């Protein structure tokens with residue numbers, strides 16, 4: 001089986017490649033190092049050092065005796081997308097190569113358009129390249145739980161039964177993204193759904209929650225690292241709280257902190273994606289909500305505080321600051337997530353243990369972390 005990972009240099013892409021290698025796949029990957037550049041452009045860097053792609057590939061060869069075929073280039077360029085689909089003839093394609101930061105997309109018009117262009121174009125290129133070259137390839141597309149927003153009713157996995165004015169139908173659940181980034185994923189969802197209807201493509205659209213953690217089984221085994229962002233633009237909330245605790249800064253809970261989101265560890269995210277790769281639904285558009293548990297931000301801040309104080313015996317402050325985003329900070333939240341469990345998913349990571357690992361790994365890189373301190377406080381305000 002050939003698998004092509006678009007965005008193989010990223011937080012998820014790199015450990016996913018190691019997992020596919022260990023499962024016996026022939027692994028191909030593409031990246032243009034956009035995230036490395038963008039994070040530096042917003043004045044930050046990965047808090048845990050990572051190797052260049054050349055060194056990554058060399059280490060993998062030395063440790064596993066296997067090679068990854070790497071294509072450097074931009075998947076928003078149709079010619080590049082067609083070339084790599086031809087060369088890799090993939091059975092499975094995992095598309096992780098989109099601009100992934102909601103705050104980045106809200107900085108201004110340039111960043112909003114860049115996010116929409118980049119994300120929508122790359123998925124359209126993928127759809128057409130697969131239709132023209134390898135129609136039976138299984139497209140696994142990374143969407144986001146944020147596509148649904150926070151409606152005052154339960155959230156199904158993509159579709160729901162609805163009765164309106166006495167008539168019934170099974171329809172896509174309404175999407176309500178709260179940033180241009182989240183909306184770019186909604187547009188991808190619509191484009192993939194239509195493409196599947198017209199050409200019978202095989203698509204799994206993964207509505208993923210917020211990912212946290214520094215480790216996976218293979219990263220540990222090969223003593224390698226994946227990037228870890230903590231800045232206001234690219235860092236996600238739990239990873240940021242852990243870094244703030246290590247830096248002795250107050251944990252920045254935005255607003256009341258009763259926002260609830262689905263979360264999963266990096267290890268679990270990789271496991272879910274590889275499980276999905278093994279279970280295509282041919283010629284179908286399938287939606288999977290991918291998270292393990294949902295938590296409120298207040299709960300997570302308290303957890304990080306408790307863990308840090310217990311291990312390092314130093315006080316941690318929690319600070320509720322004005323929410324830079326436009327979002328409900330207290331709401332109903334009950335998303336379904338049955339399909340992954342039906343495929344056999346079992347979480348292997350306990351929240352407390354992974355918080356401990358993150359803190360440990362950050363402490364080992366304390367000097368580097370200190371240099372990134374200025375990138376932590378929010379500077380991107382949805383309303384400005």
Ligand code: USQ
Pocket residue numbers: 100101102103143144145146147208209210211234235236237238240241252253254255259261262297325327
């Ligand atoms: N938040 C804080 N304090 C912080 C940072 C964030 O309270 O210091 C809050 C935000 O206001 C938000 C929640 O934490 O309510 C999550 O924010 P986030 O930055 O961790 O996550 P988000 O912007 O939603 O995006 C991230 C990834 C994105 C992925 C998404 C999954 O960057 O690629 O799609 O998580 S989800 O949130 O389920 O849509």
